[in-house]
Amino acid sequence: MKSTYLIPYRFKKLSFIIFITSLLTLIISMMIDWTPNSFKVPVFAIISQEILQDSIYFEWIESNVWYDLLCLLIIVFGIVFAFSEEKIEDEYISNLRLRSLVKAVYCNYAILILAIIFIYNLSFFTVLLLNMLSTLLLFILFFQKELILVRKRKS
Numbered sequence: 001m002k003s004t005y006l007i008p009y010r011f012k013k014l015s016f017i018i019f020i021t022s023l024l025t026l027i028i029s030m031m032i033d034w035t036p037n038s039f040k041v042p043v044f045a046i047i048s049q050e051i052l053q054d055s056i057y058f059e060w061i062e063s064n065v066w067y068d069l070l071c072l073l074i075i076v077f078g079i080v081f082a083f084s085e086e087k088i089e090d091e092y093i094s095n096l097r098l099r100s101l102v103k104a105v106y107c108n109y110a111i112l113i114l115a116i117i118f119i120y121n122l123s124f125f126t127v128l129l130l131n132m133l134s135t136l137l138l139f140i141l142f143f144q145k146e147l148i149l150v151r152k153r154k155s
Helices: 009-032 064-080 091-118 121-154
Strands: 038-048 056-064
Touching: 009 064, 056 064, 064 121, 091 121
Parallel strands: none
Antiparallel strands: 038 056
16 A cells, blocks of 8 residues: 655665764764854744843844754654655555554653653753654654564564
């Protein structure tokens, strides 16, 4: 059965390279707390608030967009990679996709529940930001693991 929601297979390799590169760059940048100054640009903000300052509405502000760009690359190319067709796309692969997506959502919310219980203040905000990416990351990990196991069984 042909799935109309999947992206053609030819995009899979390039999206994987960009996805992994962006993800590793984000992780390293966050670990060493580094952002290049050249990414400080004027951006239009619907709402913005600095610590201990009033909110700004519908104005141009100057902001470092390094993390924003990395997150956009991870989301866009992660979706392209996650939802690209496999060489052989059949009902079994569709079933694996569904099961992996369900597992990813369950794990994502389990992580969020634990964060709500045990993490506070600005650290919780960081967890929420990373939580935006975790469903996609977990889905990719679960689905790729299942594909590897299926290919091993067929060999």
